Amino acid sequence: MSAVGQRPGRATASLRHRLAERGIDPTLLLLVPGLVVAVALFVYPFSYGIGLTVQPTAAMQEQWGGGALANYVAFFRDPFVFDSVWLTMRLALPAALFNVLASVPVAMVLRHRFRGKRLLTSLLVLPITLGTVLTAQGLLIFAGRQGWINRTLLELGLVDEPLKLVNNYLGVMLSLIITGFPFAFLLISSYLSGIDPSLEQAAKTLGAGWWQRFRRIVLPLLAPGLATTFVLTFVLAFSVFPSARLVGDAMGETRVMSLMAFRAFGEQNDYTMASTIALMMGAVELIVVVAVLGLRSLLYRGTTGGKG
Amino acid sequence: MSDFESLELRGVGRRFGGVDALAGLDLTIRAGEFVALLGPSGCGKSTALNCLAGLLPLTHGEIRLDGRRIDTLPPERRGFGMVFQSYALFPHLSVAKNVAFGLQMRGVPRAEIDARVRAAIDLVKLGEHAKKLPGQLSGGQQQRVAIARAVVLEPSLVLMDEPLSNLDAKLRLDMRTEIRRLHQSLGLTTIYVTHDQEEALSLADRLVVMREGRVQQVGTPDELYESPASWYVADFMGYRNILPATVVSASGGEAVVELPRVGSAGDGGVRLIGRAVGGLGAGDRARVAVRPEDFTVTGAPRVAPASTSGGGTTGDAGSVPGSVSVVEYHGREFAVGVQAGDTMLHARATTAPDVGGAVTLTAPVDRVLVFPESLDAVVVAPREVAA
Amino acid sequence: MAASTLERPLAARPSTWFVWAGMTAFGVFLLGILVAVVVDSFGRQWFDTWLPDGFTTERYVAAWDRFDLGEVVGVTVGVAVLVVVISVLVGVPAAYALARRDFPGKRAVMLLFLLPVLMPPVTYGIPLATVMYSFGLGRTLTAVVLVNLVPSVPFVILTMTPFIEQINPAIESAARMCGARTRQVFTRILAPLLVPGILAAAILVLVRTVGLFELTFLVSGPGSDTLVVAIYRGMTAAGGGEARQLISAMSVIYTATMLAMLVVALRFVNPTQLVAQVKETRDD
Numbered sequence: 001m002s003a004v005g006q007r008p009g010r011a012t013a014s015l016r017h018r019l020a021e022r023g024i025d026p027t028l029l030l031l032v033p034g035l036v037v038a039v040a041l042f043v044y045p046f047s048y049g050i051g052l053t054v055q056p057t058a059a060m061q062e063q064w065g066g067g068a069l070a071n072y073v074a075f076f077r078d079p080f081v082f083d084s085v086w087l088t089m090r091l092a093l094p095a096a097l098f099n100v101l102a103s104v105p106v107a108m109v110l111r112h113r114f115r116g117k118r119l120l121t122s123l124l125v126l127p128i129t130l131g132t133v134l135t136a137q138g139l140l141i142f143a144g145r146q147g148w149i150n151r152t153l154l155e156l157g158l159v160d161e162p163l164k165l166v167n168n169y170l171g172v173m174l175s176l177i178i179t180g181f182p183f184a185f186l187l188i189s190s191y192l193s194g195i196d197p198s199l200e201q202a203a204k205t206l207g208a209g210w211w212q213r214f215r216r217i218v219l220p221l222l223a224p225g226l227a228t229t230f231v232l233t234f235v236l237a238f239s240v241f242p243s244a245r246l247v248g249d250a251m252g253e254t255r256v257m258s259l260m261a262f263r264a265f266g267e268q269n270d271y272t273m274a275s276t277i278a279l280m281m282g283a284v285e286l287i288v289v290v291a292v293l294g295l296r297s298l299l300y301r302g303t304t305g306g307k308g
Numbered sequence: 309m310s311d312f313e314s315l316e317l318r319g320v321g322r323r324f325g326g327v328d329a330l331a332g333l334d335l336t337i338r339a340g341e342f343v344a345l346l347g348p349s350g351c352g353k354s355t356a357l358n359c360l361a362g363l364l365p366l367t368h369g370e371i372r373l374d375g376r377r378i379d380t381l382p383p384e385r386r387g388f389g390m391v392f393q394s395y396a397l398f399p400h401l402s403v404a405k406n407v408a409f410g411l412q413m414r415g416v417p418r419a420e421i422d423a424r425v426r427a428a429i430d431l432v433k434l435g436e437h438a439k440k441l442p443g444q445l446s447g448g449q450q451q452r453v454a455i456a457r458a459v460v461l462e463p464s465l466v467l468m469d470e471p472l473s474n475l476d477a478k479l480r481l482d483m484r485t486e487i488r489r490l491h492q493s494l495g496l497t498t499i500y501v502t503h504d505q506e507e508a509l510s511l512a513d514r515l516v517v518m519r520e521g522r523v524q525q526v527g528t529p530d531e532l533y534e535s536p537a538s539w540y541v542a543d544f545m546g547y548r549n550i551l552p553a554t555v556v557s558a559s560g561g562e563a564v565v566e567l568p569r570v571g572s573a574g575d576g577g578v579r580l581i582g583r584a585v586g587g588l589g590a591g592d593r594a595r596v597a598v599r600p601e602d603f604t605v606t607g608a609p610r611v612a613p614a615s616t617s618g619g620g621t622t623g624d625a626g627s628v629p630g631s632v633s634v635v636e637y638h639g640r641e642f643a644v645g646v647q648a649g650d651t652m653l654h655a656r657a658t659t660a661p662d663v664g665g666a667v668t669l670t671a672p673v674d675r676v677l678v679f680p681e682s683l684d685a686v687v688v689a690p691r692e693v694a695a
Numbered sequence: 696m697a698a699s700t701l702e703r704p705l706a707a708r709p710s711t712w713f714v715w716a717g718m719t720a721f722g723v724f725l726l727g728i729l730v731a732v733v734v735d736s737f738g739r740q741w742f743d744t745w746l747p748d749g750f751t752t753e754r755y756v757a758a759w760d761r762f763d764l765g766e767v768v769g770v771t772v773g774v775a776v777l778v779v780v781i782s783v784l785v786g787v788p789a790a791y792a793l794a795r796r797d798f799p800g801k802r803a804v805m806l807l808f809l810l811p812v813l814m815p816p817v818t819y820g821i822p823l824a825t826v827m828y829s830f831g832l833g834r835t836l837t838a839v840v841l842v843n844l845v846p847s848v849p850f851v852i853l854t855m856t857p858f859i860e861q862i863n864p865a866i867e868s869a870a871r872m873c874g875a876r877t878r879q880v881f882t883r884i885l886a887p888l889l890v891p892g893i894l895a896a897a898i899l900v901l902v903r904t905v906g907l908f909e910l911t912f913l914v915s916g917p918g919s920d921t922l923v924v925a926i927y928r929g930m931t932a933a934g935g936g937e938a939r940q941l942i943s944a945m946s947v948i949y950t951a952t953m954l955a956m957l958v959v960a961l962r963f964v965n966p967t968q969l970v971a972q973v974k975e976t977r978d979d
Contacts, residue, residue, distance in 0.1 A: 049822020138728030
C-alpha cells in the first residue's frame, strides 16, 4: 500500500469521464430539440428582423432620409409613431403598478383560511381563461353607454348622463386590470406562501404590531417577488393589443406601440418598419425591466426564506 | 452469497473542479467483510462509495473484482446493491414492486421473483406492508424496504451510504443490529459509509478513517480505538480533549509536553507526560489527546509538576488544576466540564463535584496520547504502536 | 382572543374592509362581463332596457354558419393539441437535461429559453411572421402551430425544470443499482413520476395556446384562424347591433370550448397539483 500525499501520476480517466466531470455527457443531447426550436423559431427570425430594420423601403427613405436608418429616423421623428411609446407607457406602467400593489393586501387577506376561499380563488383565476378578446366584448356590453353599470348609476341618480367607460383610456385600463390582476395575484400569493409564517409569529412575540410586522418582516422578504411580479405583469400590459383596439381609442389616446407595429405589418405591408417598431418595443420594455431588476438588486440581497 | 474472493481498489481518485474529492485510495476488501468508511461530511467517503457503485466516474486509479477490471462498467452492470441515505424508494411503486424491480430488470422468471420478493420482505419483517406505497411507511420501515431491495438481488457487494442518519436515536440502534444480523446471516460483503464512530465501531470488521479525500488510518475497530494513528483519528475515537501543546522532551516512546493555554495564567502552562505516537522531537508542536473517562477528578488541588524524571508507564501523566464549570448527569456517572486556563476540559466523575470548586485532573501516562500536530505525514496502513 | 387573532388577524381592521370592497368591485365587473355576454348572446333585441326583449338560440345558429365555426373550433382544438404534444415532447427532455446537469454555458441556454417568455410577443412575432410569409407558410396551419411553439416550448421547460429538480436524483441512481438501463430508468421510473408535472404543464400550454391572440393573428388567415382571432376579426370587421350578438354567441362558444378542454384535462390531473405547479412556475 502506498502512502497518501502522492497521487498516481497518470490519470486513468477516459475522455468520456473527463467530459462528464464537466457536466458534458450524452444527457445533453436531450437539449437538442429544444435548442433547434429556439434557434429556428426565435433566434433566426429575430436576427432576420434586425437585418430587416436597416433595409427600409424606398418610400420611407424618400420621406425620412437617413439612408439605411430611415426606419429609425421615422420612428423617432414621426410623432404619430413616436408618441405611441408614451401612450404605451401611460397604460402599462400604472396598470402593472396597480395590479401588483392591489395584489399584496388581497393576497395577505386570502392567505388565511376562511370559508369560500376556494370559490374566491377560482373566481380570481377565471379571467385568465377568458382571454382579452372576450373580456373586451363583455366590457363593451357591460360598461357601455347602455350597459348595466350606467343603467344602475342613472337609476340611483348618481349621474345625470352615462359615464364614458369604454372606447377610451379608461376602458383599456379596466381591461388590463381585469386580465392582469389575477395573474399578479397568483404570483404574489405564491411568493407570500414561501415566507415562513413562524417569522411573523416570532415578530409578534417580540412585540411588533401588524403594520410593523408587514413593514419590517413581510415586505422586505416579499420585495424580490414584487419586482419579479411587476416585471411579468408589465410585460403582459406592455404588449396590450386587442383591448387597445377593441375597448380603446385606437387612433387616439390608446394608440399603443403594438398597434402601430400591426398597422405597419398588416395594413401597410411595410415589414421593415413593422420590425423596427417591434424591436423598439422590445428595447423600451427591456429598459424598464432592467431598471426594475436593478432596483431590486440594489434594495435587497438575500433569500426570501422560501424559493424565489 | 458473495461470489468473489476480493475487491481491490488501487489508487482510486476523483478530481472535481481542480479539487481532490478523493485521492489515492488503496483498499482490498475480502468476501464477507464489513468495512466502514468513517469521516466527517466532505471527507470523500461518499465519493468513494459512489465511485465504487459506478455512479461517479473515477479520474484516477482502478477497481478490480478478482482481478477483473470493473471501473469502466456502468453501475447497472456491476451487480452491486446499494442503500441510499434518503432511501430513494420509487414513490410510485408498492413495497413489493420496489423490491421486485431489480429482479425484473434482470429478467428473472415471474414465479421466482414472487418467491424471492416475499422472502426478502419477510427477512426485513415487512410482511403485512407489502402492498403499501413508500409514502405510507415510517422512516424505519422505508429503510427496511431499501435494504430488502438491495439484498434481494444477492449482490456480490452491498454499499450503504449513511443509511441510518435520517432515523431517530432509538430506531438507529435497532436498525444497526438489524443490519449486522442481515450481513452475517446472508453472508454479505458490505461497505458502509458513516460519520458516526459508534456505528462504525459496532458494525464493522474494518474501519477506514478519511480526511479531505485521503485515508488517515485503516484497521480493526480495536486497533483504531486503542491506537489511533493521529489526533484526527483520536478525535473520532472518543478522545474529546484534544489540546495544542509543545514538546519539551521525547524519549523511549514517551513525551513531555507543555500545554500553553491550560492551567493558571502566568506560569507558562502545565506539563504532562504522555505516550508519543509518531516521530516527535523537543520543540515540536503537538496535540495531546485524552478521553474524558481517563481523567480522574480529585477535589484538592495539588502542586503542578509531576515526575520530572519521566516516570513509568503506570505513573501519573501529571495533573491539571482547574475549576468545575459544568456538571451534567449521565445516569451512572457525571460529565464534568473543568475550566483550566482558557480551555474547557471534559472529564467523568462518579460523584458530582461542586460547580465553581477547585479540582485537579489526573490521567495515567499510557492514556495520554501525544501526536504530531501535522496530519499530512500520517501513515495509511495499520501500524503497531511500540509499547 | 389569542386564538381568534391567529385565525383572522386582519379581520376587524378598516384595511380588511377596503380589500373586501375592492374584491367585490372586481367580482361585480367579472360576473357582469360574463353574464352580459351570455345574456346578449341569447337576446333577441337589446337596446335601451335592462334585459333583451326576448330570448332565442338562433344567434348561435347564425354565428355558426356565418363564421364557419365548425372549422374554426376544429382548427382551435387541433392547433392546441398539436402545440401541447410537440412542446411536451421537445420541452420535457430539455428540462431534464437542465435540471440534472451543470455544464458550461448553462446560463446562456436558460436565458435563451427565458427570453421568449419575457419579451412582448409582438417583438419577435413580427419578424417571425415575416419569415413565415417569405417561406410561403403564411396563413397556413403549419405557421400557426410553429409560432405557438415559440412561447410554449420555453414555458414547458421553465415549468418542468423545477419539477424535475425536486425528484430525488438518488431514485435514478437506485434504479441503476437495481440493474436498470438508461431506457428503463426513463420508462419505468421517470415517466410515471413526471406524469403529474407533464399534465399540469400541458394544461397550462393548452389554455395559453387557445387564448393566445397576437402571434396567431400575425400568421393566420381564413382556414387557419383560431377562435380568438375569428372573434377579433368579427369585432373589428363589423359594427352594429346585429353583429354584436353574433360576436357574443361566438365568445360564449369560445368560453365553452375552453371550459370543456379544461374539464377534460382536469379529469386527468389533480387540481391541487395544477395550482402547486402554477406556483412553482411563477417562481421563476
